[in-house]
Amino acid sequence: MEKSDIGVIGLAVMGEGLALNLAGKGYRVSVYNRPHREKDVVKHFMQVHGEEGRFKGFDHLAAFVQSLTSPRKILMMVKAGSPVDEVIEQLLPLLQPGDILMDGGNSNFEDTERRVNYVESQGFYFIGAGISGGQEGALHGASIMPGGSEKAWPEVKEILQSIAAKAEDGSPCCEWMGKGGAGHFVKMVHNGIEYADMQLISEAYFVMKHMMGTGNAGIASWFETWNTGKLKSYLIEITADILRHKEKDGHFLLDRILDVAGQKGTGRWSVINAMELGVPLNLIATAVFQRDLSAEKELRMRTAAKYERDTPVFTHKPGVMIQEIHDALYASKIISYAQGFALMQQASLYFNWQLNQAAIARIWRAGCIIRAALLNPIAETFDHTPLLPNLLLASWFKAQIIETLPTWKSLLIKTTRENTAVPAFSAALNYFYSLTTAYLPANLIQAQRDYFGAHTFERTDAPRGEFFHEDWTGEGNDTHAGIYNA
């Protein structure tokens, strides 16, 4: 029997799309899904798609593994978390030395680090490949961020790059990220930026709706216009579509969707890891917290009733206000990317991954959810200065921020005056002001820490690294707490 080039496990949205994409590129593909009493997923896949490529369907794992050419290449597209470990355990006894397991789900990079070590210790290879692009990307070309067992990369490079999206210059949106959990860390940060982008776009929509009284179709037109300029991106494009979408009875679906945002963890992990690594990620954190806050629907209803505010008067005309919203969105988007790339820079140093920031920006230019025109100047910036600690240090980004600052500020003045919550626009502006402030009020924090806990401080008139303690009340002594930062 002719063997398959690759096997795909898990035939939900992503696995199905990727299997079809692989077959469309001419690969022979074996597919497997765990058997069910209630539905035969594999049989259904073969009935619907069996003729679309050279597929073999299995609901028996050993037969699936035996159907693959050596070294076996198996792409797991199962629910992130314990299912990945379960599938690995089921596969290990069936493998031969040198076989390659790939996890294309949204796994936590720490799990991937552990799985790489474990699977390698058993004589096999493990690749944790973050994949972005949703259903459409899986089917027509995704952005793929592989990392883990580097020795296996040459074996799978051609296959993964063939199913990746192609950027405008024709290059595949799939490059090797680094060892261990590097690929899944990069995907996690991608999703963190995705959360921020989505929150920022939602705030733009909210301001137009509540301060200008613009209807869905009108807002859609603005987004459509913006999608031809600096803000060009997939998320802006689909937002225009979403805003126009009507149900059969002629009502806009968006107006009937409950304002409670879900989340599957990657945004939260970005913030947790930023905190662990000491990287300020306040805009992305705000986007995560806003999803949490949205989920407190009952509480919001109760407090809204308690703190009633004036109804908006819709006095703002599009001219000035639209430019302000556009600029706030654009400048905040720059901050979002600045924070995401700063996090990856720090993680790369800490985990010794040697992440290539320019390559990351390039593979995010197509296929993924955060694909945007802005990724071109980001790639160019990191090509020029690979270890730049923050995008805001680059002249091109400085010019963008300086140009938009007056209108960005002006929007925040208006939203504050008119009781409209735009926490992400505001977090971005405060990050910008803080990062560009040479002297922050942290001197007072240090004084307070030393006052109540003898935690010591550095002085402006002494070299860095020398620590002092003051007897603030005249009743203390020279004893001080340990000098360390967690």
Ligand SMILES: NC(=O)C1=CN([C@@H]2O[C@H](COP(=O)(O)OP(=O)(O)OC[C@H]3O[C@@H](n4cnc5c(N)ncnc54)[C@H](OP(=O)(O)O)[C@@H]3O)[C@@H](O)[C@H]2O)C=CC1
């Ligand atoms: N949906 C999206 O837009 C994106 C998803 N991802 C990630 O890709 C992965 C797959 O996502 P998606 O296609 O949405 O599907 P889901 O995350 O809903 O995962 C469903 C698949 O996992 C299988 N599965 C669940 N538990 C187990 C288990 N214990 N053992 C074996 N198989 C199991 C299911 O099998 P069964 O049918 O038997 O239940 C099904 O095939 C996830 O990690 C997801 O986070 C990444 C990018 C985008």
Ligand SMILES: O=C(CO)[C@H](O)[C@H](O)COP(=O)(O)O
């Ligand atoms: O990875 C993705 C795209 O890149 C997924 O769509 C992601 O799972 C969406 O995240 P969440 O459900 O947390 O909003």
